[in-house]
Amino acid sequence: MKKDIHIPKVDQVYIAVVNEHNDVYNTDDWNAYIINDREEDLELVLIVSNGYSETKKTATFRKKLDKLPKKSYAKIELMTEELFALNNQFKVSFFIGNQMFDKTYLFRKNTINKKALQPIPLMAVKGVLVK
Template identity: 65%
Template sequence: MKKDIQIPKVTDVYVAVVNEFNKEHQTQDWNAYIINNKDVDLDTVLIATKGYSEDKITPVIRHTIKMLPARSYAKIEYLQEAVLKLNNEFKVTFFEGNTMYDKTYLFRKNTINKNALQTIPLMQEKGVLVK
């Protein structure tokens, strides 16, 4: 029974953590984004995030994006500096047409840092990307 379930592979949808200047607070902040690099819109994007290590775990935070247009991105959440020392997990579920997709994106502890910055697709900002 379980072996008969087809789980489609997620492609061209990424999670990135970007180091941005916050004009209001005059600080450099880390913000998580979801990126839809597909040519189709994504419907009902559900994102559950948490940080964890061997001895610490943050509460699960849930986000919903009703529709993420093709070739676009949306902010998920701000990440505090203390959370960057933890594994940061983003469980993403969405519909493309009538098909449901699901993928877990994991930023391992201490991998979100200024030494790991690269140009992020569509955003033209510097950040850390998980495909």
């Protein structure tokens, strides 16, 4: 039965971690975003994230978006720099029509840093991107 379930390949949906200035607290914060660069809306987007290493594991964070419109993005969570020493994993599931899509995005430890910044699709900022 399980072999009969077809989950198609996810493309044009990304996770980015962006370094942004917070005007309220006058700090530079790292925020994780989900980006929908597709021509279709994503429905019932479920994101489960956590950080881990050989000796440590963070709490699991869950976020649900009812809809992520085409060519848009949404903030997932604030990330503290202590998390960057861990592998940070984002499991993303969503629907387009009646079809379910699922993908795991992984930021390996120490890959989120200011030296790794690159332009982020749809956003006028630089960050670290996982496709």
